[in-house]
Amino acid sequence: MNTKVLILLGLAAIVAADSRETYAYRAPRASSEESFESTEAKYNFNWAVSDDSSSNEFGHQEARDGDDTQGSYYVQLPDGRLQKVTFYVDGDDGYVADVTYEGEARFDSVESVESREYRPRYSYDSNESK
Template structure:
């Protein structure tokens, strides 16, 4: 048993002694230029969940320096907010925001501070 332990100890010590220390090297330069590669993509996604009344989505297309898109979200007050935007070169982000529908609020509105805390009722399965 002691021979096996000594042999294992010798193998571990030998492996540790052969490790080379980490040597720092300066980063290598690359001749590759990223200016010539123009960005080009197009995507679209949407979510519609009837149980929670969540509706939102986003679409965007880009070709080089020109980007255009839109996104929408169903607000808690019942309105649909739609944002259409574009970016053309160095012009910056230009957005047009629209709302569809009329805001609806509950009849009895309580402020957040006036609500009384009640612990959740236990549910037994």
């Protein structure tokens, strides 16, 4: 009986090895150089927020075409100045930024920490049962 089982297993192994198709991994190939170029990154976007009630003002603009990336963003600082960052990507040198400020810093509306009145942010109900 053991001999029959061994012969059947041997035959099954031979049949499986013989009928197995060979699949090899191949890197994806572009059909032409043009189709490769069409997959490069290309975008252009911008957005902005301006809220007069909270003096929030900020935004971002960026454009990319292949390896050429450039843009800017800005934010209204608490001291009243507008901070602007203009940037571009320069190949191996990476991200290159130029930071500028518009306006004068104002601190007249800022209340000092010592002058603030302490206000607890919790309440205690003495009628609450424990």
